[in-house]
Amino acid sequence: MPAETKPADVKPVNTKPPEERPKAVKRIDTMLAVFDLETKGKVDNDISYPLSESIRREVVKSGKYEVIDRGNMNKILGEQKFQLSGCAAGECIVEAGQLLGVGKIITGSVSLVGKTYYLSLSLINVETGKIEDVSEDECKCEVDDLIKSSKRLVKKLLGESVPEPQISVKPELKSREVAEGEYYVSGKNPNGSSYSGSVSISRNGDMFRLVWRISMNVYTGTGQLRGNILTVNWGAADPVIYTVQEDGILAGTWAGGTATEILTPKNIK
Structure with missing residues (x-):
């Protein structure tokens, strides 16, 4: 009798007709794609986007690869x-x-154990399908300090020298407050045109509600504060990500980092 075949030995068969399968395009070895980090455990999903964008920017700064932006990635894969x-x-x-x-591809994950974040990145060769290198880091820190950790990981992954982080003992950081009330808003659209208006911010528990009034248009969004980062979902594909400054001003980016926005408080409660 033939030997029993184990389920693990059986590879799934692609049943789609050849004409329906996505078609690979000509590979450019100097091009690299960064996939959004996978969040595990108790890590907020909103952390993935700013970390992944930080990784893309750091790879671009290295000058070793041309990086395909997130918008084009989604467009190409959507068409396929x-x-x-x-x-x-x-x-x-x-x-x-x-x-x-x-x-090449960079993929990775971020997880939280206790109060320590663990980041891991892998550099994958598309032609061979093999993982060429892995870089890991741990950070007992606030969410906004994860950006620094992600930059160190990219340098390690690309074989660059990484200065040892300075370790200092300091009291646990608290999130900066976002004041409820009215704000002036000024910003630039992805096409470079400017806009201005007002934004009202209210809070219900851990959730913030923003209402933008720009020209004759009204937009609404909700978000949460993690450390000094306020991430607001407003119905578009990418959220608005604000950094809360010491003076109460919120400096943000949206549309995948191609647009900017500044919120300046009028009256603080």
Whole structure:
């Protein structure tokens, strides 16, 4: 009798006709794609976006690769009807890289154990499907300090020298307060045009509600404060991400970092 075949030995068969399968494009080895970090455990999903954007910027600054931006990634994969949601396995990530035509991929995760964040990044070769390098870091810190940790990880992953972080003992940091009330708003759209108006901010428990009044238009959004970062979802694909400054001003970016916005308090309660 033939030996019994174990389920693990059986590879799933792609039943789609060849003409329906996504087609890979010509690979450019100097191109790199950064996939949004996977959040695990008690980590807020909103952390993934600013960390992933920080990683993209750091790779660009290194000058070693051309980085495909998040918007183009989603557009290309959408045209190929490729579902990136839930795509964490190696073969799935590599297939996405083939469709994007990149030579390398950076993927990773962020998790929280107690009060310590753990970040991990992997550099994957799209042609071979192999992980070329792994970089890990831990940070007992506030959310906004994770950006510094992500920058160190990228340098390690790309073989650059990384200065040792200065360790200092200091009291536990508290989140900066976002005052309820009216704010002046000024900003620039992705196309470079300017806009201005007002924003009202109210709070209900841990949730903040923002109402923008710009020209004749009214927009609403809700968000949460983590450390000094206020992330507000307002119905668009990408949230508005504000950094709360010591003087109470909120400096933000939106549209995947291609647009900026400043909120200046009028009257603080």
